[in-house]
Amino acid sequence: MAFDSANQKRRQQAAHISFLKHANFKWAKFALVISVLAAAGYFLHDPLPRPNGGTILGYTLGTIGALLILWLTMLGIRKRRIAPGNWSLKGWTSAHVYLGLSLIVIGTLHTGFQFGWNIHTLAYGAMIVVILSGLVGIWFYAVIPEKMGRNRDELTxxxxxxxxxxxxxxxxxxxxxxxxxxxxxxxxxxxxxxxxxxxxxxxxxxxxxxxxxxxxxxxxxxxxxxxxxxxxxxxxxxxxxxxxxxxxxxxxxxxxxxxxxELWLYVHVPITFLLLAALTAHIVSVFFYW
Incomplete structure (x- = not known):
């Protein structure tokens, strides 16, 4: 009985931990590591000039970024399933936030800081807008549900x-x-x-x-x-x-x-679909002209 009570207490404490602090910032640390590795690979590249999207490092960063984007869009599907542990909804959301932020570093280095009026820059711009709207969503989902809970006072x-x-x-x-x-x-x-x-x-x-x-x-x-x-x-x-x-x-x-x-979702989700479309066009054009 004492063992069950202790387990229940630990589960209750874990339930009250913000998704931003999940598993002692596990995904924040992971995102920081891959961002530092990407930056180190870019700025320590030899010989000069620095690599762009058309180099081996550029393709590597682009592939990682594209795979991350595809995985990040799976959060909506993940919300419809129940799973415990590191891949609980809270853990998945924590990974979604921090790995999404790491895309700023990975995506920017993939471009080689070369921008223009083309589909490639459109994909990059859409990615940045999605990430910025995601930051707004972080604030919304960290603050508003708690306010809703206090306001409704257990009433539906x-x-x-x-x-x-x-x-x-x-x-x-x-x-x-x-x-x-x-x-x-x-x-x-x-x-x-x-x-x-x-x-x-x-x-x-x-x-x-x-x-x-x-x-x-x-x-x-x-x-x-x-x-x-x-x-x-x-x-x-x-x-x-x-x-x-x-x-x-x-x-x-x-x-x-x-x-x-609801309004945040009406902004974030359509821009995410725009990003997927622009990313697809970007990848197709790269391999078509390769």
């Missing part, structure tokens, strides 16, 4: 929507005995509630004022002038609207975080 998206709907039913019931000037405000809040709108509104850090905000603001202004039993009901209405406002804020933040991750 469906539960968030159900919570808002429950508040709407409660508001409708509470507002029934009140005069139209008040019940109409509540009705607007119920009927015009929007968790998400267009892309820009989803990404906005501060959600635009909606019917719930307006109803709450007006009820607070009206509150001092309400007497009798209606005042107690309005107190309940304000409290319910405040809870609904909090639930709406949580749901909208969840949508914003999710939209940020």
């Amino acid at each position: 998206r469906e539960q968030m929507v159900a919570e808002i709907n429950a508040f709407d039913r409660q508001l409708t019931q509470q507002a029934q005995p009140l005069p139209p000037a008040i019940s109409d405000l509540v009705k607007q809040s119920v009927q015009k509630t929007k968790v998400a709108g267009g892309v820009l509104s989803r990404l906005a850090k501060r959600a635009p004022t909606d019917a719930t905000d307006k109803a709450l603001e007006k009820l607070r202004r009206m509150h001092p002038n309400i007497d009798g039993p209606d005042r107690q009901v309005v107190d309940q209405l304000i409290a319910t609207l405040e809870r609904k406002q909090t639930a709406l804020g949580r749901a909208r933040r969840h949508v914003r975080y999710k939209t940020m991750l």
Whole structure:
């Protein structure tokens, strides 16, 4: 029992380690080694001039770079499989990040710093853009999922929507005995509630004022002038609207975080396909004119 408990504790600790720190930066060290070896081979090359893509070293670096690019594109397929150990999804993602960064060194040295308006430079430029967008993705996936977890407080998206709907039913019931000037405000809040709108509104850090905000603001202004039993009901209405406002804020933040991750994929994935197309054209042209 003690042995099982210790193993479970180690697994839990490993699960909380960032993919960037996986296996004590194993893939970062590996990527650094191959980058240093590539740089050493290039700058220690003798005789001068330095090699370019058409030399033996250039072809070697180009082959390594092309194989790395093809392997890096397999992450999407890998996400659909479950495997433990060094080739767990976390380990694979860590390798994806650091080996991807090593391509900056390998790819640049492969070009021999010779650029022009041709398919070869297009392939190199697409590779750099993919890597830069990948750096943005590193930040997104290192920060946003944690924010999403804290924000949703163990609630699923469906539960968030159900919570808002429950508040709407409660508001409708509470507002029934009140005069139209008040019940109409509540009705607007119920009927015009929007968790998400267009892309820009989803990404906005501060959600635009909606019917719930307006109803709450007006009820607070009206509150001092309400007497009798209606005042107690309005107190309940304000409290319910405040809870609904909090639930709406949580749901909208969840949508914003999710939209940020989706938009990143809409940029990163198409550029990756452009890179594969340009890389194919680059390889075909090299062997065609060889």
